[in-house]
Amino acid sequence: MLHDTSLPAVLIFLLFAGGVLGISFYLGSRARSASGYFAASGGIHWAVNGIAFAGDYLSAASFLGICGMIAFFGYDGFLYSIGYLAGWIVALFIVAEPLKRLGRFTFADALDNRFNSRGIKLAAATSTLVVSCFYLIPQMVGAGALVQPLLGLPHYVGVISVGLIVTMIVTTAGMVSTTWVQFIKGSLLVALCAIMAAMILWRGVTTRPTDADGRELPVARRHVPAAEITEAPGAVVLPAEGGWAGQPYVRVRDAAGIVSVWREEGGGLLSETQTVSLRPDGTKWVNGRPQGKGPGETDLQPVGYASKLPGGVESTGPLGPIGFLRTLQQSEVILWRSDRIAEPGGGTSIVYYQKPTAGADFMAPGSSPTFRSVRGERFIDKLDFLSLMLALFCGTASLPHILIRYYTVKDQVSARKSTVVGIAAIGCFYVLTLYLGLGAMTSGSLDVTDSNMSAPLLARSFNELLFALISAVAFTTVLGTVSGLIMAASGAVAHDLMTNFLKLRLDDYQKVRAARIAAVSVGLVAIGLGILFARMNVNFLVGWAFNIAASANLPALVMLLFWKRTTKQGITAAIIVGMVSSLAWILLSAQAFRDVYGLDPARAWVPFSQPAIVTIPLGFAVLIAVSLLTPRQEDNSAGDSRRVAEGKFPTTV
Amino acid sequence: MAGLHFNTPESRETEDATIVAHNARTGLILFAIYVAFYGGFMALSAFWPAVMSQPLLAGVNVAVLYGFALIGAAMILALIYMRMCRKAK
Numbered sequence: 001m002l003h004d005t006s007l008p009a010v011l012i013f014l015l016f017a018g019g020v021l022g023i024s025f026y027l028g029s030r031a032r033s034a035s036g037y038f039a040a041s042g043g044i045h046w047a048v049n050g051i052a053f054a055g056d057y058l059s060a061a062s063f064l065g066i067c068g069m070i071a072f073f074g075y076d077g078f079l080y081s082i083g084y085l086a087g088w089i090v091a092l093f094i095v096a097e098p099l100k101r102l103g104r105f106t107f108a109d110a111l112d113n114r115f116n117s118r119g120i121k122l123a124a125a126t127s128t129l130v131v132s133c134f135y136l137i138p139q140m141v142g143a144g145a146l147v148q149p150l151l152g153l154p155h156y157v158g159v160i161s162v163g164l165i166v167t168m169i170v171t172t173a174g175m176v177s178t179t180w181v182q183f184i185k186g187s188l189l190v191a192l193c194a195i196m197a198a199m200i201l202w203r204g205v206t207t208r209p210t211d212a213d214g215r216e217l218p219v220a221r222r223h224v225p226a227a228e229i230t231e232a233p234g235a236v237v238l239p240a241e242g243g244w245a246g247q248p249y250v251r252v253r254d255a256a257g258i259v260s261v262w263r264e265e266g267g268g269l270l271s272e273t274q275t276v277s278l279r280p281d282g283t284k285w286v287n288g289r290p291q292g293k294g295p296g297e298t299d300l301q302p303v304g305y306a307s308k309l310p311g312g313v314e315s316t317g318p319l320g321p322i323g324f325l326r327t328l329q330q331s332e333v334i335l336w337r338s339d340r341i342a343e344p345g346g347g348t349s350i351v352y353y354q355k356p357t358a359g360a361d362f363m364a365p366g367s368s369p370t371f372r373s374v375r376g377e378r379f380i381d382k383l384d385f386l387s388l389m390l391a392l393f394c395g396t397a398s399l400p401h402i403l404i405r406y407y408t409v410k411d412q413v414s415a416r417k418s419t420v421v422g423i424a425a426i427g428c429f430y431v432l433t434l435y436l437g438l439g440a441m442t443s444g445s446l447d448v449t450d451s452n453m454s455a456p457l458l459a460r461s462f463n464e465l466l467f468a469l470i471s472a473v474a475f476t477t478v479l480g481t482v483s484g485l486i487m488a489a490s491g492a493v494a495h496d497l498m499t500n501f502l503k504l505r506l507d508d509y510q511k512v513r514a515a516r517i518a519a520v521s522v523g524l525v526a527i528g529l530g531i532l533f534a535r536m537n538v539n540f541l542v543g544w545a546f547n548i549a550a551s552a553n554l555p556a557l558v559m560l561l562f563w564k565r566t567t568k569q570g571i572t573a574a575i576i577v578g579m580v581s582s583l584a585w586i587l588l589s590a591q592a593f594r595d596v597y598g599l600d601p602a603r604a605w606v607p608f609s610q611p612a613i614v615t616i617p618l619g620f621a622v623l624i625a626v627s628l629l630t631p632r633q634e635d636n637s638a639g640d641s642r643r644v645a646e647g648k649f650p651t652t653v
Numbered sequence: 654m655a656g657l658h659f660n661t662p663e664s665r666e667t668e669d670a671t672i673v674a675h676n677a678r679t680g681l682i683l684f685a686i687y688v689a690f691y692g693g694f695m696a697l698s699a700f701w702p703a704v705m706s707q708p709l710l711a712g713v714n715v716a717v718l719y720g721f722a723l724i725g726a727a728m729i730l731a732l733i734y735m736r737m738c739r740k741a742k
Contacts, residue, residue, distance in 0.1 A: 089730065
């Protein structure tokens with residue numbers, strides 16, 4: 001869909017971005033030591049840090065991806081909400097305190113505390129970099145999705161601008177400004193979502209959706225007798241050639257020469273579709289005309305409404321939180337699905353067709369293509385779902401940008417308290433996602449081509465101001481998460497790789513400079529990847545990042561804490577095997593074949609897409625086997641004080 | 654605000670082995686409770702999806718209520734953990 005630039009949205013957005021940058025510059029001028037840059041000198045208040053946890057965690061994926069997935073597929077998107085929050089249990093009960101006790105700046109510090117091994121430093125720093133980059137992709141894709149309706153700019157402009165702004169934030173002030181950006185954005189995001197959820201309940205559900213100005217939105221036609229279309233004066237039915245052969249579609253060229261595509265419902269009835277065609281000459285056509293806003297051009301229609309409500313009413317009026325869910329369970333909603341068709345003359349068309357879906361269907365697991373397998377009979381298909389839920393559960397406590405936040409508070413009690421505050425804020429947010437997603441599903445405002453834009457478009461269906469605010473906060477969300485990730489990655493390069501692995505003797509100034517150069521490099525890589533993966537649902541991409549994080553980091557972290565026989569070789573091997581195996585699995589999965597390489601998913605090498613259920617146990621097995629095969633090692637945590645004495649750490653310890 | 658002071662020196666914590674062990678054990682017990690609850694959700698979704706679509710309370714189905722319960726349980730267990738943990742002297 002094409003989107004108009006919205007002046008209030010642009011102004012509010014600029015105000016936000018400017019404010020965030022201002023805070024960064026102000027705080028940056030005050031953070032001088034390496035400890036200040038990487039860990040805010042351990043001086044952040046636990047409550048601030050708790051909300052900053054929420055800010056770090058409630059990324060573009062949480063906000064845009066989950067809302068989009070619920071809006072397009074129903075309950076299946078909410079499975080991610082549940083898994084993302086459950087992961088915090090691992091973080092709080094297992095990881096938080098020992099990690100705070102063992103480490104100083106980075107995840108590698110904690111793992112290496114007992115051993116002082118260069119192998120561990122290299123492996124942990126590499127896994128931090130890989131996970132950060134994978135997690136950066138969905139954030140950047142989300143940024144692009146936001147600026148399209150907000151500023152009316154192409155996707156890549158959003159990606160580049162986020163990349164540049166974030167790199168500026170991170171290079172100016174490090175962890176302090178990152179924390180405050182996260183705090184501001186975390187609190188605003190939860191508050192605004194609560195307001196929007198209240199507005200959704202107040203509006204209720206209707207079979208005749210209207211836009212923000214109260215104008216009734218056009219609704220795609222259904223149950224149209226075939227003869228009415230095919231036998232209209234001057235209409236010609238086109239032969240089913242090329243990819244159209246055997247498909248349930250009827251293509252009709254009308255008297256004006258415009259081709260429309262209709263889907264056969266059965267019983268001689270047709271329903272309207274929306275088509276997007278990419279022609280061999282590179283032009284984009286929508287519903288038989290060139291895409292655009294000018295004369296002779298057209299654009300996609302917004303979609304998504306309830307076609308039947310309980311009791312046959314046209315509108316429910318205001319609903320309570322339980323009443324809203326009950327109503328949707330008893331309603332029928334028009335969801336949209338798509339088919340990709342190869343055109344006989346070259347080029348491809350994507351046909352978006354209506355799929356009336358009962359609430360009882362989309363309000364339970366298994367209604368989306370990703371999780372359809374849970375309703376099947378084959379055990380191996382169900383593993384994909386179980387594997388993803390396992391990855392979400394184990395991944396949170398293994399994400400580098402979450403792990404480093406434990407070093408920004410002063411002690412273990414603060415680490416614990418801030419995690420509890422984080423869980424409360426994040427839990428509230430995830431409950432709200434179900435309302436936002438279902439509200440978007442029935443708002444009549446969805447862009448059928450892009451699920452990631454559902455939440456901002458839902459806000460636009462209320463009014464421009466809310467849309468401007470939500471877009472600006474979501475954009476700040478992306479800024480915050482990306483800056484946290486770039487921070488983690490730059491710490492891995494400057495602290496783990498350069499100082500600890502390569503044994504470069506860097507003073508504080510050089511170390512911070514190295515981190516800043518690393519931040520710029522990672523920022524540039526993120527921009528490139530964000531443009532490359534533009535069309536994937538950001539939530540799905542985050543699922544992959546969780547798989548890699550859980551497979552690479554969790555076995556090492558857990559065994560270090562709970563198994564005394566763990567050796568440095570065991571940890572190094574577990575990180576490398578976990579990281580490489582999960583990455584390879586993802587790259588060889590059906591999902592990557594279809595969405596990344598554009599190949600036939602049936603040719604994928606691995607039986608299901610989510611690796612965690614195989615690669616996490618593999619990491620544990622490798623760690624145990626290698627540890628048992630290598631000699632028992634003495635506790636070397638005294639190494640810290642020796643290195644401080646050698647001047648390799650700043651002396652603020 | 655505390656977070657804006659940059660030159661606060663970091664303090665290494667004094668560790669009491671019994672407190673560390675007590676807190677770790679508390680964490681593991683609560684973790685096991687949550688794992689069982691989450692595992693039940695995974696198993697029900699994967700192997701008995703029809704159960705998930707049954708209305709349970711006030712017309713809302715098992716899937717939604719179990720999901721909300723998992724989110725609520727995480728918050729409640731987190732608070733219990735905070736109350737049960739001992740502080741270092």
